[in-house]
Amino acid sequence: MAPSKLRQPPQAAPTFTATPASLIEDTKRIIDANRKVTDSFVADVKEADATFENVVLPMARADNKMALESHILSFYSSVSMDQPLRDASTEAEKLMDDYAIESSMREDVYKLVHAVFKKEEKLDPESRRLVEKEHKNFIRNGLNLPAGPKRDRFREIKKRLSDLTIQFQRNLNEEKGGNWLTSEELNGVPDDVVSNLKEENGKRFLTFKYPDIFPVFKYATNPATRQKVFISNENKVNENVPLFRETILLRDEAARLLGYPDHATFRLEDKMAKTPETVTDFLSDLRSRLTEGGLDEIKVLKEMKKNDIESGGKNFEDRYYLWDHRFYSRMMEEKDYSLDQKVISEYFPLRNTIDGMLRIFEELFGLVFVEVVGADRDELAGGRGSDIVWQQDVQLFSVWDDEGEGGGFVGYLYLDLFPRDGKYGHAANFNLQPGFIKEDGSRRYPATALVCNFSKPTPKKPSLLRHDEVTTLFHELGHGIHDLVGRCKYSRFHGTNTVGDFVEAPSQMLENWCWTPSQLKSLSRHYSTLSDEYKKTYEASSNSTSPPPREIPDDLIEKLIKTKNLNGNLFNLRQLHFGIFDMTVHKPASHEALEEIKMSETYNSLRKEICSLEGPEVLGQGDAWGHGEATFGHLMGGYDVGYYGYLSSQVYSTDMFYTIFKKDPMNGKEGRRYRHTVLERGGSQDEMKTLVDFLGREPTTDAFYEELGLA
Numbered sequence: 161m162a163p164s165k166l167r168q169p170p171q172a173a174p175t176f177t178a179t180p181a182s183l184i185e186d187t188k189r190i191i192d193a194n195r196k197v198t199d200s201f202v203a204d205v206k207e208a209d210a211t212f213e214n215v216v217l218p219m220a221r222a223d224n225k226m227a228l229e230s231h232i233l234s235f236y237s238s239v240s241m242d243q244p245l246r247d248a249s250t251e252a253e254k255l256m257d258d259y260a261i262e263s264s265m266r267e268d269v270y271k272l273v274h275a276v277f278k279k280e281e282k283l284d285p286e287s288r289r290l291v292e293k294e295h296k297n298f299i300r301n302g303l304n305l306p307a308g309p310k311r312d313r314f315r316e317i318k319k320r321l322s323d324l325t326i327q328f329q330r331n332l333n334e335e336k337g338g339n340w341l342t343s344e345e346l347n348g349v350p351d352d353v354v355s356n357l358k359e360e361n362g363k364r365f366l367t368f369k370y371p372d373i374f375p376v377f378k379y380a381t382n383p384a385t386r387q388k389v390f391i392s393n394e395n396k397v398n399e400n401v402p403l404f405r406e407t408i409l410l411r412d413e414a415a416r417l418l419g420y421p422d423h424a425t426f427r428l429e430d431k432m433a434k435t436p437e438t439v440t441d442f443l444s445d446l447r448s449r450l451t452e453g454g455l456d457e458i459k460v461l462k463e464m465k466k467n468d469i470e471s472g473g474k475n476f477e478d479r480y481y482l483w484d485h486r487f488y489s490r491m492m493e494e495k496d497y498s499l500d501q502k503v504i505s506e507y508f509p510l511r512n513t514i515d516g517m518l519r520i521f522e523e524l525f526g527l528v529f530v531e532v533v534g535a536d537r538d539e540l541a542g543g544r545g546s547d548i549v550w551q552q553d554v555q556l557f558s559v560w561d562d563e564g565e566g567g568g569f570v571g572y573l574y575l576d577l578f579p580r581d582g583k584y585g586h587a588a589n590f591n592l593q594p595g596f597i598k599e600d601g602s603r604r605y606p607a608t609a610l611v612c613n614f615s616k617p618t619p620k621k622p623s624l625l626r627h628d629e630v631t632t633l634f635h636e637l638g639h640g641i642h643d644l645v646g647r648c649k650y651s652r653f654h655g656t657n658t659v660g661d662f663v664e665a666p667s668q669m670l671e672n673w674c675w676t677p678s679q680l681k682s683l684s685r686h687y688s689t690l691s692d693e694y695k696k697t698y699e700a701s702s703n704s705t706s707p708p709p710r711e712i713p714d715d716l717i718e719k720l721i722k723t724k725n726l727n728g729n730l731f732n733l734r735q736l737h738f739g740i741f742d743m744t745v746h747k748p749a750s751h752e753a754l755e756e757i758k759m760s761e762t763y764n765s766l767r768k769e770i771c772s773l774e775g776p777e778v779l780g781q782g783d784a785w786g787h788g789e790a791t792f793g794h795l796m797g798g799y800d801v802g803y804y805g806y807l808s809s810q811v812y813s814t815d816m817f818y819t820i821f822k823k824d825p826m827n828g829k830e831g832r833r834y835r836h837t838v839l840e841r842g843g844s845q846d847e848m849k850t851l852v853d854f855l856g857r858e859p860t861t862d863a864f865y866e867e868l869g870l871a
Contacts, residue, residue, distance in 0.1 A: 167530070167536050167539075167558075169540065169558045169569050169572075169605075170569050170605075171569065171604070171605050172540070172542070173532075173540055173541065173548040173556065173558075173572050173607065174232055174548065174572070174592055174593055174607050175541070175547050175548055176232070176236075176547065176548065176549060176550040177547050178233070178236060178245065178248075179245070180244045180245055180247070180248035181248075183233055183236065183245065183248045183249060183252055184248055184251060184252060184255075186229060186233060186252075187230075187233055187252040187255050187256060188255065190225075190226050190229050190230060190233075191226075191255065191256065191259045193222070193225070193226070194222045194223070194225075194226045194259070194263075195259070195263075197218055197219070197221075197222040198218075198219065198222070198263065198266070198269060200218075201214060201215055201218050201219075201272070202266075202268045202269060202272065205272060207271055207272060207275040208275070210272045210273075210275040210276050210279075211276060211279070211281060212276055212281055212283055212287060212291060215272045215273060215275075215276050216273065216276055216287075216290060216291050216294060217287075219269075219294065220290060220650045220651075220652065221599060223650075223651060223652065224594070224596045224598075224604070224650065224651045227593070227594050227651045228593050228594075228604070230256055231590070231591055231592050231593060231594075232592050232593070233249060233252045233253075233256070234249055234252060234253040234256065235249070235550075235590055235592060235609070236248070236249035236550070237249035237250045237253060237329075237330065237333065238333060238583065238584040238590065238611065239550050239551065239576060239580075239583055239584065239609075239611060240550060240582065241551060241580055241581070241582060241583075243582065246330075246333070246334075246582055250326055250330050253326055254322065254323065254326055257319075257322035257326070258319060258322065261301075261315065261318045261319055261322065264297060264298065264301040265298075265301050265302055265303065265311070265314075265315055265318075267303060267307070269298075270298040270303045273291070273294050273295050273298060274295060274298075276291055276295075277291055277292070277295040284649075285844075285845060286648065286649050286650065286653065286844045286845070287649070289653070289844060289845065290650055290652060290653075293652065296430065300418070300426070300430075301314075301318070302314040302315065302318075302417070302418065304418070304419075305417065305418070310417055313417065314414055314417050314418070317410050317413060317414045317417075318414070320406075320410060321407060321410055321411065321414070324403050324406060324407045324410075324796070325407070325796050325797065327403060328400050328403045328404070328407070328793070328796045329793060329796065329797060331397050331399055331400050331403075332397055332400070332585060332791065332793055333582055333583065333584055333585065334582060335368065335396055335397050335585070336367075336581060337367070337368060337392070337396050338365050338366050338367040338368055338372070338392075339365070339366050339388060339389055339392055340360075340363040340364070340365055340366075341363060341364055341365075341366055341385065342362070342363055343362075343364075344382065345380070345382055345384070345385040345388075346364060346366075346376070346380065346385070347380065347381050347382055348379045348380050348381035348382075349375050349376055349379045349380050350375055350379060350502060351701075352615075352618070352621060353371070353372070353375045353615070355618075356371075356615070356616065356618070357372065366389065367579075368392075368393050368396050368585075369579045369585060369613055370579075370585070370586070370613050371579060371613060371614060371615040371616075373389055373393060374486070376389050377389070377390065377483065377485075377486035377487060378486045378487060378490045378501075379487070379490070380487070383481075383483065383484070383487075386483040386484070386487060387481065387483045389483075390482060390483035391483075391776060391785065391786060393791075394785075394786030394787060394788045394791070395786055395787055396791060397790050397791055398787050398790055399790075400787075400790035400791070401759070401760065401787050401789075401790045403790075403796075404759060404789050404790055404792075404795075404796065405759050407796060408423075408745045408746070408754065408757075408759070409751075409754060409755065411423040411746065411800065412746070412748065412751055412754050413751065414426075416751060422436075422746065422747045422748060423746045423747070423800070423801060424436040424439075424743060424746040424747035424801045425747070427746070427800060427801035427802070428801060430659065431659045431660055431661045431802075431805075432659055432661045432662055432808075432847055432848060433661055433804070433808065436743065436747050436801075439739075439743060439801075439804050439808075440743060440747075442804065442807075442808055443736060443739055443740055443743065443804055443807070446732070446736060446807065447733070447736050447740075447770065449865070449868075449870045450729045450732055450733050450736070450868075450870070451729075451733070451772075453728075453729035453869075453870075454729040454730050454733045454771065454772060455772060456729075457727045457729055457730050458480055458730070458772055458773070460492075461480060461484075461485070461488045461489070461492065461727070462478070462480045464488050464491060464492060464495070465480060465484060465488050466478075468488075468491065479774050479778065480773065480774060481773065481774050481775065482767075482773045482774065482775045484773075485730070485773060489726070489727050492726065492727070493723055493726065497719050497722055497723050497726070498719055499716075499719045499720060499722075499723055501626050501627065503716070504626065504627050504712070504716065504720060505624040505625055505626050505627075506624060506686055506687055506688075506698070506708070507684040507685065507686050507687075507711070507712040507716075508624060508625040508626075508627070508629075508630050508683065508684060509622040509623065509624055509625075509685065509687040509690060510577065510614055510617070510622060510623035510624070510625055511622065511623075512685045512690070513625055513630060513633065513683055513684075514555075514575065514633070516682055516683035516684075516685075517633065517634060517637055517683065518557075519682070520673060520679060520682070520683075520826070521637070521641055522562065523826060523828060523831075524826060524828060524831035524832075525641065525645065525831050525832060525834075525835045525839075526561060526562045526564050526565035526828070526831075526832050526835070527559060527560065527561065527562065527565075527570065527641075527644075527645075528559070528560040528561070528562050529557045529558075529559055529560075529573065530557060530558045530559075530560065531555060531556070531557050532545075532556045532557065532558055533545075533556075537556065540558075549574070550576075551576065551580070553576070553577070553578055554574055554575065554576045555574065555575040555577075556572065556573075556574055557572065557573040557574075557575075558572060559571050559572065559573050559644055564832075565832070569605055570605065570644050570645065571595065571605040571606040571607055571608065571643075571644045572592075572605075572606075572607040572608070573607075573608055573609075573610075573640055573644060574592070574607070574608070574609035574610065575609075575610050575612075576609060576610065576611045576612070577610075577612050577613075577614050577623070578612075578613065578614060578615075578616045578623070579613040579616070583611070583613070584611050585613060586613065586793070587610075587611070587612040587613065587632050587633075587635075587636050588610075588611050588636065588639075589608060589609070589610055589611075589636050589637075589639035589640050589643060589656070590608070590609045590611055591606065591607075591608055591609075591643050591654070591655060591656070592606075592607040592608060592609055593606055593607040594606055594646075594651035594654040594655065594657075595646050595647070595648070595651070595654050595655070596648065596649060596650055596651040596654060597649045597650075606643055606644055606646060606654065606655065608639075608640045608643035608644055608655070609640075610633075610636050610637060610639075610640050612632070612633065612636065614629060614633075619693065620693060620694070620696075620697045621687065621694060621697050622687050622690065622694065624687060627674070627720060630674050630683070631671050631674045634667075634670055634671055634673060634674050635667045635668065635670065635671050636667070637670075638666055638667030638668075638669075638670040638671075639656055639666075639667050641666075641670075641839065642655050642656050642666050642667070642839050642842075643655035643656055645835055645839045645840055646839070646840060646842045647840040647841075647842075648840075648841070648842045648843075648844045649844070650844075652843075653842045653843040653844040654842050654843075655842050656842070657842055657843045658842060658843040658847055659843070659847055660798070660799065660802040660805050661802065661804065661805035661808050661809055662805070662809055662812065662847040662850075663805070663809070664805055664806055664809040664810075664813070665809040665810075665812040665813040665816070666813070666838060666839060667813075668806075668809060668810055668813035668814075669812075669813035669814075669816050669817050669821075671813075672817045672821070672822075672825070673825055675721055675724050676825050677714070677717050677718075677721065678825070678826070679825060679826075680712060680717050680720070681711050681712060681714075681717065684711045684712035685710060685711060686698075686708045686709065686710055686711070686712075688707065688708060689707075689710050695707075725867075725868065725869060728868060728869070730771065730773075732807070732868065733770055733771045733772075734771055735803075735806055735807055736770055736807070737766055737767045737770045737771055738792070738794075738803045738806075739803045739804040739806070739807060740766060740770060741762065741763055741766050741767075741789070742795055742799075742800065742801060742802070742803040742804065743801065743804065744757075744762060744766065745757060745759065745762070746800060746801045747801075758783075758784070759789050760783070760784050760786065760787045760788075760789060760790075761782075761783035761784050763787075763788050763789045764777065764783045764784070764785065764786060764788070765777075765783045767788075768783075810864055810867075811859060811860075811861050811864040812851055812859050814863040814864045814866075814867050815855065815859045815860060815862075815863045815864065816834075816838075816851075816854065816855065816859075817863070818863035818866075818867075819855055819863070820834070820854070820855075833854070834854065837850070837853050837854045838850055838851075838854050
């Protein structure tokens with residue numbers, strides 16, 4: 161049990177007791193309350209008298225209050241097990257988006273904000289940045305267009321884009337497809353995966369959830385199975401195909417209405433890259449550096465496939481398919497590096513790995529994580545502990561500063577780790593409540609949630625993480641820490657509310673701890689040492705009575721680290737495919753040219769050109785065989801003209817790690833400096849200034865290319 165002080169947070173945890181009816185009522189209530197604040201200062205303040213204090217500050221405070229409820233109201237659509245509640249949450253999100261569009265296009269408010277902007281009052285830097293951002297936001301939402309048909313059309317487009325985005329994500333969340341497969345088709349797939357699949361009439365149902373399909377891609381010895389699952393996964397939400405196309409066309413039309421040549425130019429204007437040319441030059445340069453190495457990697461993998469096929473007495477057709485890649489990459493790890501990912505995963509049971517990660521963040525950033533369970537959870541909830549989580553499996557932590565950081569409260573962390581019907585299907589961090597300074601000068605503390613989809617534990621075996629899942633967990637928890645330790649005045653800038661081509665850098669940097677021998681050792685514990693039942697399971701499956709080492713052995717760590725950049729050119733070419741497709745559809749030569757683009761064909765042909773991995777097109781099925789863009793939630797959910805950021809932010813993350821942490825990853829002094837200099841700032845200042853403050857200089861690409869072996 162935690163010390164009494166750490167069992168009594170000064171702020172109540174969020175509650176999750178909404179009904180479909182209450183959710184809509186609450187949404188309308190917070191919209192009305194926010195609108196009243198705006199209407200009030202519009203009625204009371206003339207342009208000549210407009211100041212930060214009587215215009216922008218009331219807006220910011222109203223937005224602070226609204227965010228305490230709005231994020232949770234829309235969050236239900238991604239996590240609730242109740243279909244009517246998910247539907248109501250989706251409707252609430254639409255109501256809030258419509259209100260946001262209405263608010264961002266109010267000319268009466270814009271005139272007052274413009275008056276404040278022109279006055280250039282002496283303000284603290286974060287408040288000045290708030291004025292600038294609010295002013296620019298009105299312009300980017302059509303207030304520079306004359307009232308009339310153009311502005312009306314822009315508003316119409318904004319509302320339609322909101323509807324399309326919501327419906328697209330809803331279709332992804334609600335997707336329940338899969339494949340019925342025979343035991344022969346599942347040959348090679350680990351038994352603990354197969355045994356968890358629904359069984360009927362001698363077949364197993366393989367869903368498109370990650371814990372199901374990834375083991376098939378890696379282990380299914382029947383290539384026809386991998387092909388079938390791969391192609392069906394690319395076609396799992398084809399109802400999104402027309403939604404994606406309409407979205408791309410409307411974004412382009414909206415940008416041109418505002419006077420921009422395309423959506424890419426519009427989106428990049430306020431990011432670190434600033435211009436499409438900067439992005440395309442970066443992607444082109446990286447592509448040129450990676451392509452030859454990618455072809456070399458394919459050559460080696462193809463030879464491995466040839467030997468595998470011919471050893472089975474079959475003829476090799478000299479092809480290396482998309483559905484071959486995970487299978488033969490895994491085989492290469494095992495044969496050339498003597499690395500078995502299934503053995504690695506035995507040392508990373510989920511719950512223990514999380515505990516180890518939290519200990520690392522405690523030591524590095526001066527934090528304390530206290531899990532809130534049982535009577536403590538009931539007490540915190542003021543009655544029923546179930547009211548402060550949305551599902552019984554969800555873990556809740558109160559987070560505190562350690563004594564060296566002052567011992568104060570930091571916020572709440574939620575972990576939602578396993579797949580469910582209707583749940584968001586990937587891994588992501590969701591802000592539930594932002595932090596900010598309240599009107600009385602005290603701090604409002606944040607709440608944040610990690611939503612993941614790891615394999616479920618069974619009575620005989622815990623959930624075991626592959627190393628790439630350990631890295632994913634570290635990455636998303638990194639976003640969560642960024643969210644928790646934010647110390648901004650306004651919720652607008654809290655935590656991960658930074659420009660899109662910087663936001664991934666803090667989390668990407670923390671992934672390096674998953675490749676550090678000492679940290680891998682500290683994170684690990686063989687699952688058989690956790691209970692007698694698990695020990696029996698291990699002994700039965702391994703045919704061994706001698707116990708394995710409690711922690712992952714040094715030789716396994718050494719083998720793992722040797723594979724860090726194994727087939728790394730192909731991995732990064734895959735990322736380039738996503739980034740270049742993003743730029744291709746958002747930077748057309750003209751709107752007419754965009755109307756002629758065939759989205760699915762472009763997506764598939766670019767993948768073939770960039771990655772050199774073959775698909776059904778070489779089997780005579782053309783380039784429209786799959787609709788991967790219809791599954792690409794990033795490009796519909798805020799990463800439009802932003803996917804390049806996963807690569808460009810690695811320039812910053814690698815520079816930070818190499819410069820500050822590589823020699824001593826657990827340097828608590830530097831960890832705390834990183835917390836205070838980078839993470840706390842959020843988006844409250846220019847992100848380049850944040851980097852320069854931390855690095856002591858402008859960032860460079862040297863470490864990035866060195867890490868990729870391209871220096």
